[in-house]
Amino acid sequence: MKKLITILLTLTLITTLFVGCSKKDKVKEEQGNLKDNAVTEVKEESKSEDVEEDKVEEVNYVLYLKQKSIPFIFAEKYTIKADDPKLKDKSIEWIALEHLINFKGFQDFISPIPEGTKLLGLNKENGIVYVDLSKEFIDNMPKDKQSTKLVIDSIVNTLTFFDGNESVMFKIEGQAVKKINGVDLSKQFYFSSDFLPDK
Incomplete structure (x- = not known):
């Protein structure tokens, strides 16, 4: 024990x-x-x-991109460094619009700009941005009024994102154009919420 x-x-x-x-x-x-x-x-x-x-300080810009399967445009934010060499030769508006035109697509977003369109000129005066585009803008544009308006709104909203830019006017190959698919192209265009999903 x-x-x-x-x-x-x-x-x-x-x-x-x-x-x-x-x-x-x-x-x-x-x-x-x-x-x-x-x-x-x-x-x-x-x-x-x-x-x-x-x-390094960054400059913001927004592209209004089309959703592949529905007739809406969505704002996507991008940045570029303030000391980027591109900004020495081009305005931030030129860089943003060129990016929108050449956007290759990401997920469900695509560029609404007609294929082959080139940016030929862009200048600003008294709050108006004057944009000159190549003839492919008209030649390859979808043939209905609503799609044409969506393309124009995409460009206008992208350019009027910047302070001081109130409206946009278009030229094609340096010439004023009266109408595309029933849309009056001779007037000034302002920021539009017609194709935004939250309107």
Whole structure:
């Protein structure tokens, strides 16, 4: 009987020592993890401070892209660095409109601009943006009034996103055009919500 009690006491003592040691190890491990996390956080903070110091100013623009299967246009925001060499030769309006014309498609979004259209000229005067496009704009335009209006709204909304641009007027190959598919092209166009999904 004494032997049994001795064995039980010995086992209890060994178990207590083992549990105590493993708890100490666990506490040490947790302390080590906290320390590592604190060091990582400090490094991350210093990294983000460095990034902010090196951050180059960006210029925003918005493209009004067509959804493939429904007659709506959606605003998609893009940025270009303020020190981008393109901005030395071209205005931000030119860059945005050229991007809209040449947009290759992403997910369900496509460029609504007729295929082959080229931007021939763009200038601004008294809040009006004058856009000159190649003849493919008319030649490859869908032949219904609603699709034509959607294409025009896409261009107008993209260009009137910028401060000071109130309206847009169109020329084709340097010439004024009166109508395309029943849409009067001789007037000024203003930002339109006709094809926006939230209107």
